[in-house]
Amino acid sequence: MDQQLTLTELIETASQSLKADGITVEYIKQLSCTWNSLERYLATHNLPFNKENCTIFLEEMYGISSKQNYANLRAIDKRRKRAICILVNCADGLSLYRKKTYWTFNFSESYETIFSDFIDERKSCNLALATINRDIYTLNHFSEYLQLSSISDLANISPKVVQGFMKWLSISKNLPTLKSATSTMRQLLRFLYRKEILPGDYSSAVPTVKCRKTVPSVYGKDEIEAMLNSFNRASAVGTRNYAMVLIAVRLGMRSSDICGLELKNIHWEKNTIEFTTKKTGEFTILPLTADVGNAIIKYLKEIRPNVKDEHVFLKMQAPYTKLSSVSLHYMVTKAFRDANVVVASGKRHGPHALRASLATAMLENEVPLPVISETLSHSNTDTTKIYLKIDMHHLRKLALEVPDLTGVWMGGVRI
Structure with missing residues (x-):
């Protein structure tokens, strides 16, 4: 490893590169905890920065062995190992993140x-x-x-x-x-x-394979509105983030479709948003509601960088490219936290939860299942039926009366 920068300079270089790639400040702070710990460790033991010493640091400080399968690590240990890999790659002049590619073909020559x-x-x-x-x-x-x-x-x-x-x-x-x-x-x-x-x-x-589906995570109307109100719409970032999250709340679009939305997809003359979904390939037409339209207009007129990129929502710093789905997930999660919305353990708190919340609200308003399916760009209504599990408005009507327990033995005592 050709060490040309001090560790402090290396950390600063990595931080700036990650910011330029659109990585959130919050996530970079989490990585910095490991970087700062590495700095103290190397200084205490009077060791130089290199890959070998980083491996020793991970094992001694966190019990992360180089022989451990990355997939089996705890989430926090994955982040710690990723933080060290980023520094090592930065020092070697390599990409900070391993670029994901297509898998190798192992097809027989015949096929x-x-x-x-x-x-x-x-x-x-x-x-x-x-x-x-x-x-x-x-x-x-x-x-x-x-x-x-x-x-x-x-x-x-x-x-x-x-x-x-x-x-x-x-x-x-x-x-x-x-x-x-x-x-x-x-x-x-x-x-x-x-x-x-x-x-x-x-x-x-081809036989049908059914996997057990979990109950969707949903939030009530008051929780959703509190989350939306937590955005600082006086700031440039807050204005952009509010517009993106509002689309997820009002229209139920997937995060990949919101981030991939292009200027040509918004038809102002018809008050519609028309696009082909990334996940299912379904062509979808959604109504451009007044509040969503106003939020987008405010962003386009006052905030959006004046660049040739056709995507509606862009990063606020150069290079001005489209945002990732991870960024939108962070926006929603942070908004729930800022609004002091209690998120139970195991409950989703990203854009998908907003889709589920919209579907539940539509069911309560007696919207037919096929309409909900079309709104959410599902390929068929069977996918949409999962939301029937949380349709408490209609499930209450099917509740049975609790039978009289008189004369029933419970714990050796006749009631």
């Missing part, structure tokens, strides 16, 4: 061309990196299964082969992985049918 064409088509739909990697992961396993089954020609795939693959995959994979695989397999089988490789659409042969 490589067709499977690669399928992945290219999926990429052309502007799907998320995680979705494409899910497809690659499934196809890598499907390729392995076809080889084990001595199927060298994709034209020989049958419904029985599809079901056999899912059964084979279930032996070593958990339910969420199987559910993800079903989505990829249905898309692949439709693709093979369109390309006339298969004589029919076998997507219906």
Whole structure:
């Protein structure tokens, strides 16, 4: 490691680089706790800054061994290890964050061309990196299964082969992985049918995998309004953040769609916001309500940097690029905290909770399920039905009377 900067200078350089990348000040402060601790440790032991000493520091101070799997670390220990990796990369002149890329193809030569064409088509739909990697992961396993089954020609795939693959995959994979695989397999089988490789659409042969869904996290009207009122709309950042969070509250848009919103998506003459969702690819038209429109106009006229980037919401410092979904999650979380809204343990407190809260409010107002599904850009109403679990307004009407317990033995005593 070619050490050219002092550790203090290195920490300052890393901080400024992270700020330029749009990392929140709050998160950089959390990283600084580890950096400051490292400074004290090296000074106390009279050690130079290098990768080896950083590894020793993590193990002695926090019990984080270099042999431990990163995924198995506690959240706070992940952040501590990430803080050290950032400094090491900064000293080596490398990217502070490891850039996420597409997974490697492990397709057999017999299927490589067709499977690669399928992945290219999926990429052309502007799907998320995680979705494409899910497809690659499934196809890598499907390729392995076809080889084990001595199927060298994709034209020989049958419904029985599809079901056999899912059964084979279930032996070593958990339910969420199987559910993800079903989505990829249905898309692949439709693709093979369109390309006339298969004589029919076998997507219906893919079995349905159901995972246990948790109860959505929702907040009441008073809590939502208190959260919105916590924004300092006299400041530039507060004005921008308020507009973004208000869109999530009033329209229920996903964080990826809010951050990806472009100027062309807002149709002022029709009072609508029209866009294609990142997650489902559904084309969605939402009403541009008066308060949302006014918040966006205030931001565009008074705050937004005058740059060529077509995204509506941009970072406040150069480079003026679009914000990430993580940034919006932080805005919502901080707003709840500033409003002194009590967030129970395990309860969500980000943009998704605002979607769930909107869906619940719509159910209380007797809005039909298909309308709610369309508003939230769900691909089908089955996804929307999860909100029926928290529709207390209607569930109370179905409550049964508690039976009379007279004459029932409880704890050895007749009541």
